[in-house]
Amino acid sequence: MEHESHHHHHPHGTGVRWLDITLAVAAAIVSLVSLWLGLHSAHSMEKLVAANSYPYLELMRSTSTMPSEEKKSFRRMVSYEMQNNGVGPARIEWVQFFFKGQPVADLSALAQACCAGAGGNFNGMNMRGGVDDSLVRPGGSLVMFSWPEPDESNPRFDTLHRQMKDITYSACYCSVFDECYVRKASGGKPQPVEQCTAPGVTFQPRTVQQG
Numbered sequence: 001m002e003h004e005s006h007h008h009h010h011p012h013g014t015g016v017r018w019l020d021i022t023l024a025v026a027a028a029i030v031s032l033v034s035l036w037l038g039l040h041s042a043h044s045m046e047k048l049v050a051a052n053s054y055p056y057l058e059l060m061r062s063t064s065t066m067p068s069e070e071k072k073s074f075r076r077m078v079s080y081e082m083q084n085n086g087v088g089p090a091r092i093e094w095v096q097f098f099f100k101g102q103p104v105a106d107l108s109a110l111a112q113a114c115c116a117g118a119g120g121n122f123n124g125m126n127m128r129g130g131v132d133d134s135l136v137r138p139g140g141s142l143v144m145f146s147w148p149e150p151d152e153s154n155p156r157f158d159t160l161h162r163q164m165k166d167i168t169y170s171a172c173y174c175s176v177f178d179e180c181y182v183r184k185a186s187g188g189k190p191q192p193v194e195q196c197t198a199p200g201v202t203f204q205p206r207t208v209q210q211g
Contacts, residue, residue, distance in 0.1 A: 053088030057136070057173050057183050057190065062146075063164050075149035078161055082171060083141040089174040092134045092142065093196030095203045097184070103201040107145060109155070116161045120156035124148065130204050136173075144169075145205045166198040169203065172196035 060081045065074035080097075084090045097104050099113040107127065123145040134140050150157055168185035174196060181190035 028154050053176050054086050054137070054179075055084050055088050055090030055138070055173060055175050055181075056086030057090050057171060058083045058085055059169060059171065059182070059183055059185060060141070061164065061167075063161060067096065076157075076161055077146065077148050078157070078164060079143065079146040080167075080169065081141050081143040081146070082136060083155075084136040084138055087138055088175050089138065090136045090175070092131050092136065093172045093174060093180070095131050095169060095171045095196045096201065097144075097167065097203040099163075100166045101168075101207055103199070103203075105201050105203065107205050110167070111160075115159040116169065118156045118159040120150075120154035122147070124150050124155065127205050128208060132202075143205075172198075 001012075006134070060079070060083050062077055062079040062081075065076055082092070082095075097110060099110060104110045104113055107122075107125075111122065123134040125145060126143070127145045128143060130145065131142065134142055147157060147160070149161075170182065170184045172180060172182045172193065179194075180193050180196050182193050182196075183190045
């Protein structure tokens, strides 16, 4: 009766106990280092991808003059816009405007706060609707509202232009990877946040009283 014999091949040691232990420890260390390098490389790649899609929002305010073809002269401009000077698109989550530190909900509230009692109207002002979820491409801008100086004298424009220093605004925006930042009117770099939790009063420049 024949018996099958199975031969198991085991790695052979050197026969020297301390050397075998040293080689085993060295192999374990090499494995751990390789794992760490792999994880570090993946993390570095994630950071590189995020850096290549980083939005950098600038809050712009313009009171400068612009040429007037009709009068062949210069006229003033009131303009508030957000400009993306980063390398990735910025998704606007919310914007907050303030007049002398107090938040205002829309242009009508801003007009009431800054220009109550002033004559004139807001004819000629260029406005956009809500800005929530608006996407600003790299190098692009989003105009909140702008108002070139009217051809006819307008006390309301004069009042708004004169008080632009008292009008500030902040914004929260996110990258395509949902990395979010708050840009404050006080200046400084955008501050990273976990998410863009909206404050109690956000600005929607969609309504304005013409009277």
